[in-house]
Amino acid sequence: MYYVTDTHAFVWYLTDSPQLSKKARDVFNYADNGEGTIIIPAIVLLECIDIVDKKKVRLDFESILIKLSQGSNFVISEVSWPLILETNRIKGFKDIHDRVIVSTARLFDADLISKDAVITKFYKRTIW
Numbered sequence: 001m002y003y004v005t006d007t008h009a010f011v012w013y014l015t016d017s018p019q020l021s022k023k024a025r026d027v028f029n030y031a032d033n034g035e036g037t038i039i040i041p042a043i044v045l046l047e048c049i050d051i052v053d054k055k056k057v058r059l060d061f062e063s064i065l066i067k068l069s070q071g072s073n074f075v076i077s078e079v080s081w082p083l084i085l086e087t088n089r090i091k092g093f094k095d096i097h098d099r100v101i102v103s104t105a106r107l108f109d110a111d112l113i114s115k116d117a118v119i120t121k122f123y124k125r126t127i128w
Contacts, residue, residue: 002110003027003127004039004077006101007047009113014064015057021128024113031073038113040068041077041104043097077104092122 005013005028012020013028020028030036045064052061068074077083079100086103093099098116102123105112111125120126 001036002039002108003031003036004041004101004105004108004110004112005044006112006114006116006119007044007051007097008115010040010044011048011051011057011059014067015059021115023127024115027111027113027127032071034073037073037075039075039077039104039108039110041101042079043100045076047097077108082107090122093118 009020009024011017013025027036028038031038048064049061051057052059052064068076083100083103086107087096087099090099090103090106093102095118098119101114102112102119104110105123105125111127112119112123113127114120114123115128120128
């Protein structure tokens with residue numbers, strides 16, 4: 001099964017934050033155990049750089065890369081022509097980041113790990 005993560009869920013997973021719901025944590029653990037695949041949109045990693053640079057979390061970007069390289073069930077979704085077209089089709093978001101994340105979930109026909117109210121209102125296949 002494929003899952004797409006938004007930035008908050010991914011950062012909370014990496015930092016073992018209590019803000020990550022049990023259901024979302026279970027999905028990440030399934031991926032860690034080889035039982036599912038977490039797709040990380042490129043925009044999520046770019047947002048992680050911004051969060052780390054602004055020191056909003058106690059994490060460095062290199063440790064994110066190490067975690068990704070250790071797990072075989074994490075896939076980075078690149079910006080592609082189909083993603084750009086899908087993102088253009090989606091309206092109703094003020095934030096391009098959320099549009100890209102939802103577009104990625106749609107392209108992969110995946111459940112989306114997110115607590116974001118705007119995302120969960122628009123994309124019904126969310127896990128939280």
